[in-house]
Amino acid sequence: MENQSKDRGSFSKLGFILAAAGSSIGLGNLWKFPYLTGSNGGGVFVIVYLVIIATIGFTCMLGEMAIGKYTKLNPIGAYGKIAEKWKFVGVLGVLVPFLIVTYYNIIGGWIMKYIVESLLGHLPAIAGDSANFFTAHITASTSPIVYTLIFVIINAVIIQAGVNEGIERASKILMPLLFVLLLIVAFRSVTLPGAVEGIKFYLQPDFSKLSFNTVTAALGQCFFSLSLGMGAMITYGSYLPDNSHIEQDAVLVPLLDTFAALLAGFAILPAVFAFGFEPSAGPGLIFITLPAVFDAMPFGTLWATVFFFLVLFAAITSSVSLVENPTAWLIDSYGMDRKKAAWIVCIVAFLIAIPESLSMGVWSGITFPPMGLNIFDEIGYIAESLLMPAAGFFMCIVIGWVWGIDNFAKAVTNNGEYEFKSKKYFEIMVKYVAPAAIFFIWLNSSGILSIFS
Numbered sequence: 142m143e144n145q146s147k148d149r150g151s152f153s154k155l156g157f158i159l160a161a162a163g164s165s166i167g168l169g170n171l172w173k174f175p176y177l178t179g180s181n182g183g184g185v186f187v188i189v190y191l192v193i194i195a196t197i198g199f200t201c202m203l204g205e206m207a208i209g210k211y212t213k214l215n216p217i218g219a220y221g222k223i224a225e226k227w228k229f230v231g232v233l234g235v236l237v238p239f240l241i242v243t244y245y246n247i248i249g250g251w252i253m254k255y256i257v258e259s260l261l262g263h264l265p266a267i268a269g270d271s272a273n274f275f276t277a278h279i280t281a282s283t284s285p286i287v288y289t290l291i292f293v294i295i296n297a298v299i300i301q302a303g304v305n306e307g308i309e310r311a312s313k314i315l316m317p318l319l320f321v322l323l324l325i326v327a328f329r330s331v332t333l334p335g336a337v338e339g340i341k342f343y344l345q346p347d348f349s350k351l352s353f354n355t356v357t358a359a360l361g362q363c364f365f366s367l368s369l370g371m372g373a374m375i376t377y378g379s380y381l382p383d384n385s386h387i388e389q390d391a392v393l394v395p396l397l398d399t400f401a402a403l404l405a406g407f408a409i410l411p412a413v414f415a416f417g418f419e420p421s422a423g424p425g426l427i428f429i430t431l432p433a434v435f436d437a438m439p440f441g442t443l444w445a446t447v448f449f450f451l452v453l454f455a456a457i458t459s460s461v462s463l464v465e466n467p468t469a470w471l472i473d474s475y476g477m478d479r480k481k482a483a484w485i486v487c488i489v490a491f492l493i494a495i496p497e498s499l500s501m502g503v504w505s506g507i508t509f510p511p512m513g514l515n516i517f518d519e520i521g522y523i524a525e526s527l528l529m530p531a532a533g534f535f536m537c538i539v540i541g542w543v544w545g546i547d548n549f550a551k552a553v554t555n556n557g558e559y560e561f562k563s564k565k566y567f568e569i570m571v572k573y574v575a576p577a578a579i580f581f582i583w584l585n586s587s588g589i590l591s592i593f594s
């Protein structure tokens with residue numbers, strides 16, 4: 142993506158959808174969604190998540206795309222243009238992605254470790270003892286950090302070289318391939334003996350398991366998975382020509398993203414039950430389950446290698462979009478050159494990743510406010526449960542009550558050139574439903590409501 146001060150490029154229709162889908166489909170879908178579903182009661186989490194995507198997710202997606210398309214500016218400049226006093230919302234767009242990058246890199250490193258193990262043909266050995274293998278790896282003090290560093294370097298090289306175009310071209314082949322492989326793995330998973338229990342767990346909501354934590358987790362996941370709440374879609378939208386139909390895109394991108402997440406759930410959860418793993422195993426769930434699934438497939442090592450490689454690719458298309466925002470900010474605000482800015486962001490993020498990675502092993506006893514979690518979980522909590530929903534909340538207020546629905550509609554329809562079909566729905570969502578829901582969930586997750594109980 143070009144720097145603000147240079148000539149701004151523009152996206153073709155397909156290019157925009159690919160870039161937006163590339164940013165949104167990542168570890169959030171493949172790694173996070175299955176384990177969140179597993180630890181939040183199964184089907185009931187899926188239902189809550191789908192409802193949140195169709196209401197808050199769609200609203201914030203269209204909101205960000207429209208702000209970007211209308212202003213043609215980075216998030217800070219964009220808020221400055223439509224509602225001067227609300228510029229601070231754009232500032233979250235620099236801070237939040239940076240926080241996310243720090244731990245995203247660590248998970249990227251775990252994926253690299255699994256690629257290497259698959260290439261070395263160690264998969265069957267891991268499959269027999271995958272839970273211990275995984276724990277031993279992430280709690281070690283050096284190896285996960287070395288893999289994180291490799292992932293960081295790949296990112297920095299891509300961003301500083303500005304080879305996003307190359308990534309986009311590769312996306313056209315590799316992302317569809319990822320869907321095909323997910324389908325194959327999901328097919329193997331649901332046909333395993335004993336998988337039925339897992340399918341039930343996934344698809345039959347048990348409403349007695351519905352709790353506030355389920356809702357909080359689903360809201361955070363909506364923002365994380367759709368790349369919302371930090372202006373990533375404002376930035377992408379800013380490269381759109383005026384006459385693009387973003388209303389369709391704001392439906393299509395969440396649909397693709399949700400489809401990927403649901404498929405990942407089918408690939409993992411039935412197998413969890415078939416092999417007798419714990420659905421609530423947390424962040425390790427895919428790393429523990431997948432080796433066993435691949436081991437149960439003919440040519441398992443080959444499938445595993447290709448699959449983890451595609452996951453890595455999806456992770457890179459997302460992490461590049463995360464690094465891009467703080468990088469662009471350094472370029473715009475400090476006149477830094479792209480190379481230097483990209484390396485600074487990547488190196489500082491890597492330095493923060495070191496204690497985060499150690500917090501899963503030797504430093505696991507050290508906890509931080511506000512939630513008393515270790516630093517890895519605490520940074521994730523602050524970014525996903527507090528800051529991203531807050532940015533979404535303020536965006537709804539700005540669109541619904543400051544900039545105004547009529548101005549918004551003009552931006553969406555390019556001054557009435559075509560119809561804004563969901564205008565009434567969007568208006569109700571952006572003015573009332575989304576901000577009220579986010580506010581209430583946010584109050585609860587920040588711990589403030591517990592004062593009253």
Ligand code: TRP
Pocket residue numbers: 164165166167168169170238241364365366367368369370371373459460462463
């Ligand atoms: N959506 C990505 C995923 O699911 C992560 C991500 C990329 C992201 N860019 C973002 C999250 C911007 C929030 C904001 O893995």
